[in-house]
Amino acid sequence: MLLCVETLEKHFPGTAAPVLDGVSMSLEAGEVVALTGESGSGKSTLLHIVAGLEPADGGSVRIEGAELAGMDDAGRARLRRTSIGIVFQQFNLIPSLTVAQNLAFQARLAERTEGLDLPRLAAALGLTDHLAKYPEELSGGQQQRVAIGRAIAPRPRLLMADEPTGNLDESTGKAVFDLLLGQARETGAGLLIVTHSERLAAAADRRLHLSRGKIAT
Amino acid sequence: MTGAILTALMSHWFRRPFQMATLILGLALATALWSGVQAINAEARKSYGEAADALTGGGLSDLVDPSGPIPHETFIRLRRAGWLVSPVIDGWIAADRGRVRLLGVDPFTAPRNTAIGADRFEGETDIGTALIVNPATARRLTGADRPLVVDSAVAPGLALADLTVAREILGDTGYSRLILLPDQPLVRPPLNEIAPELAIEAPETAGDLARLTDSFHLNLTAFGLLSFAVGLFIVNGAVGLAFEQRRPVFRTLRALGVTSRRLVVILMLELLAFAAVAGALGIVLGYLIASALLPDVAATLRGLYGATVEGALTLSPAWWLSGLAIAAAGTGLAALGGLVQVARMPPLAPARPRAWAMVSRGTMRWQLGLACAFALTALMALGIGGGLTGGFILLGSLLMAAALALPAALSGLLHLVSRFGQGPIADWFWADTRQQLPGLSLALMALLLALAANIGVGTMVASFRDTFTGWLDQRLVSDLYVTTEDEAESSLLQGFLASRSDAVLPIWHTEGEVRGAPAEIYGVADHPVYAENWPLLAGTPDVWARIATGEGALVNEQLARRENLGPGDRLDMPGGWQAEVLGVYSDYGNPLGQVVVPLEVLVARYPNADRDDFGILAADPEGLRTALIEEFGLPESRITLQTALKAVSLQVFERTFAVTGALNILTLSVAGLAILTSLLTLSAMRLPQLAPVWALGVTRRQLARIELIRALVLAALTFLLALPVGLGLAWVLLAVINVEAFGWRLPMSIFPRDWAWLGFASLTAAGLAGLWPARQLANRPPAELVRVFSHER
Structure with a gap:
């Protein structure tokens, strides 16, 4: 199993109810799972914990059998570098690097540039004409495509996307989602996608709904 | 991986070459001023060492x-x-x-x-x-x-x-x-x-000369340190801004799997590279500064202490290394806060650049607390501290307290001034100016320090010049000074001058040890010119009449302060006799203690005293000089006109302070640069604050004018606050540092015209610094302002 989450718990100081209350879920390689839920239901928190960006208060997260709780900061960082690709809602591109540099960035971090065909990747993302541009010169949809390209370039086993279309109009959002889905299918990565959109969730293999900190299938 | 991270971090600088240039220039200037002063000091000390070694046979x-x-x-x-x-x-x-x-x-x-x-x-x-x-x-x-x-x-x-x-x-x-x-x-x-x-x-050791000149070098070092500190303000500003601007990048890097330790190490490597480049540049600039200033320093040391220093620099590897080390240490110091923040930053820290340009009441309160602590240290140094080190602690604490209290003081002043504002634009102007304070505070602190140093040192030098000129006018009572070959020539000369001059005043002297230190003992003739012209700092009633009757002696201020002597005290003189101290006189520029006794007493007590020097009162000094050369046959080199002596003394004086003057101007220039760089770097971050005002109907040209006025207002208020700080600094220099370093205290004079000039200079610097970003704003395409709204979510 690619990802296995068991009885995950998370509290935030100052709030009585837990954000995550015994959440369990799993994800197989090549599978696409959509995570839906209302604002504040804990979707992003779950994603952050799975990515090792935030610690859990209880429960376990295993990625390819490796328990996240047993890792130190360096171990979690290595996992993010090599096994996980994350696409953020705010794109989080590096503004001083060109599109080409941004696309290759995580692959360079993970030291997996061998076999990276940047022109092909750019072509697949529709960015061929923008490689020399800087992020500020791109539209929101183009920036998100760069973020997707950066995440998939090192061919991670697990792809995660936190509301990747939240800042985009409907048609651009659909195009971006299709791209993400296509790339995940092509590389055989597991994809966990957080979304508000019912329509996008319907396109996933499986759908998990998070409500008041619990999974309701 | 390191290469990828370095690329991401360095790309920030390559996209912002001006910011990179600011950082390098600030650090280079700071290093230059510091290492330049160090080079001068090292060269002078090397010369003393060689001279002492040669003259004393190696101790x-x-x-x-x-x-x-x-x-x-x-x-x-x-x-x-x-x-x-x-x-x-x-x-x-x-x-x-x-x-x-x-x-x-x-x-x-x-x-x-x-x-x-x-x-x-x-x-x-x-x-x-x-x-x-x-x-x-x-x-x-x-x-x-x-x-x-x-x-x-x-x-x-x-x-x-x-x-x-x-x-x-x-x-x-x-x-x-x-x-x-x-x-x-x-x-x-x-x-x-x-x-x-x-x-x-x-053995006469190099220590004698070194001790005499130590205070001079300490003054130079203090100035070098101040300039270095002003330079570091620029570096701190540039590094702090770069850290804030790159917060989203740091966050992204952490999210993509870079550990905080690796990030900090790579940031340190990046800073070290900057320090190496800027340090090397600074050392070259420092060499140029030292080369330009060394002749003046050499002249000062020759004039004040008789120390010979070569007018050319030799560079040692140690100097290069120390320059690079100080650049690295300065960068580290300036970046420490940012590095600690990055080390502690969680991967999910807020991505938006935040606090740097935003008002932070907490920071201001914290700075004010620290300012109070420094003020308390200054008071303690004044109350219980002693010696030159205590004086410099007082000086440093005073400046730090003033700099740290500046943002709060400016905020208070702006709040006060804003009450007089009328209309929405004025309201926005004052509120926005207050909001900008944290972003500009480092540059304004640098300006305050530079202005205060300028006012302080300027007041000291001008007070010194005033006192010194007056003192020379009074002290050099004779119209002509001559030196004879031997006693026989002295007798002949006195006969020759009997009918040609108004008076011949022997200036005979010897040297000896007074209270364990070398001192000069001078004999003074009984002549009313002394009582009329010689200023005394303290004296018994009828002091000159009592001197004439041989009842006692006068001592110079240096000896009086060192030995805590005053009128009425008894002083053991070389040769086993005692003299009562009848008065104290100022004796600027003399490192030695000096005692003046009646001429008859000098001759009787010290028969071997040097009797070759005479002062002559004459109605026509030029004519008498010609007569002495042509009729008496005295070589020209042994006759000095009072006017010439004064000119030489003043020349020595002016050269003494040429170095501090040059450093003053350099420090002020560095502060001007700090303002320019802060305004320029802030101008891009200001767009979200300016765009709404523009959208509401204020033209870009009007906004640019307001931005320029803002720079001028802040500079003017900083100048106003720098005045009392500068005067405090002048008082410390005159009443504490000078007394400890040279043994004399100078009366403080006020020079409002100099302040007016300085105020004008600082406003000009701020105006010039504000002009560029204002121009940029006036010409900024509307599309860039509109983009602010499209980025808002």
């Missing part, structure tokens, strides 16, 4: 005859009795721009491993007849009728020669002293059996 004791030269026979007698001594002839030879000290030594008996030992002369083929001099001295001796051997290791202003050569040049008058070599035989007859007229003199 060995001497045998001297207090009554005059030592005959060759005495030397032979001592050698035969087993005393290991080496003869030295010490004198002066004429040279371009004055004279050069000639030291005749016997290379075969001189102590080895010293500047005058036989090993020192090895390889010098022409030593038989030559003078060994350094390149600078060689240029001054181009007219000499002796061959010159140039050796850069010889101290400046010194010529080394074989004994026989020195004897040929100076005349066969005997030896000036005999160096007592180390490792003397255990059994040898006592000195008083062989040469009872000789006395053992402890």
